[in-house]
Amino acid sequence: MSTSPERYTDRFERYADRHPRVVDAVLVLVVTACAIVGSGLTRPGAAPPQRDTTVLVVMGVSCLALFKHRSHPRTVTVVNAVCIVVVTALEYVLTPLLLAPVMAAMYWLTTHTGLKTARFYSVTTAAALMAASAVFDPTYASSPVPRSIGYCFWLLLPLAAGSMTRLRRAYLASVQARAEHAERTREEEARRRATEERMRIARELHDVVAHHLALANAQAGTASHFALTNPQQTKKILTSLTDTTSSALRELKATLGVLRYSSAPAAAPLEPSPGLARLPELVSACASAGLTVTVTTTGEFRPLTSGVDLTAFRIVQEALTNATKHAAADSARVHLTYKESRLLITITNDGPSGSTVAAAAPGQGFGIMGMRERAHTAGGELRAGPRPGGGFEVATSLPLPTATPEAPSEAADNSTGEEA
Secondary structure (H helix, E strand, O other), X not given: OOOHHHHHHHHHHHHHHHOHHHHHHHHHHHHXXXXXXXXXXXXXXXXXXXXXXXXXXXXXXXXXXXHHOOOOHHHHHHHHHHHHHHHHHOOOOOOOOOOHHHHHHHHHHHHHHOHHHHHHHHHHHHHHHHHHHHHHOOOHHHOHHHHHHHHXXXXXXXXXXXXXXXXXXXXXXXXXXXXXXXXXXXXXXHHHHHHHHHHHHHHHHHHHHHHHHHHHHHHHHXXXXXXXXXXXXXXXXXXXXXHHHHHHHHHHHHXXXXXXOOOOOOOOOOOOOOOHHHHHHHHHHHHHOOOEEEEEEEOOOOOOOHHHHHHHHHHXXXXXXXXXHHXXXXXXXXXXEEOOOEEEEEEEEOOOHXXXXXXXXXXXXXXXXXXXXXHHHOOOEEEEEEOOOOOEEEEEEEEOOOOOOOHHHHHHHHXXXXXX
């Protein structure tokens, strides 16, 4: 919390920014009053000086020059320095009141130009005052050191005050700039996060809808083909079609559920994200649509993180969906290779070269683009394109988590148990 002096200072500076001429007029009047009072002071036991027209004109010029301190701070300082030297030559006592105009000029010079320039003008003015006092003031020789220290002190005092004001203004400006930058970056970060979330949801919806609708379409076409010739096969395909649409509804519900916040205690928990453990379901669904999928695995099994597991499943799902929709083939192969730090997944089909053009063209849809985005988001890479001998191939490399010393043995035990 700001202290009372700081609050008053802030209010004064805000008012000065809004009404600079009024503030300048008030300050010049105060400085003029100080100069008039100071011109009547004298040393103890000495007669007061006679205020002749010359000193009044000189002090009037020095005070009126202060009105130009914003546009010509150096000129105003020089004018005030010359005026105070003239007053010294007229044998007036240089009290702080009489030095008020030149001190005000030094203060504004510091705030407008900086400490280095103000220091040069202050030292030059102090040297001129000491030289004028040594020549025109008979009492200067009796105490030159204290008098010189006094001149330097009163002329360096506005430099310190001006430097503090300048630093305070710079601090306030930097605080305001940081606040504006933080606000701007906060908005940019919010927009970036919103864009990333939209892209993630779009990929999920595309994978879920495109895959299940493609399978449903293929299953419906196959059922229509066998409707008259093989009723039993038709019934089996229609049963698979029901399972496909039910799975699509469940995944849509899970995907859209993250967009809705429910604080009800009875709200049903969402299903976990799909992973490679659901490959048998995917293979079965593709088989009902007329695509035989063979899954092979090489290398020692390694558990995947949830993000990489979801990415791997979605890439395999989208590649098989493209094969179902575009490729004139009745089989596809999925090969998983576990290496030391990477999981390599290859999905291929052996359709004729001419029948895979649609699958190879990214402009036909967002499937390949979505797979590539998923792989890059998970820290991997993906390539897709026609095979030299015909057909189409999708290959991706995804990172594996660092294995602990116990992980290999546990994975081997699990693998042995499953085989048993």
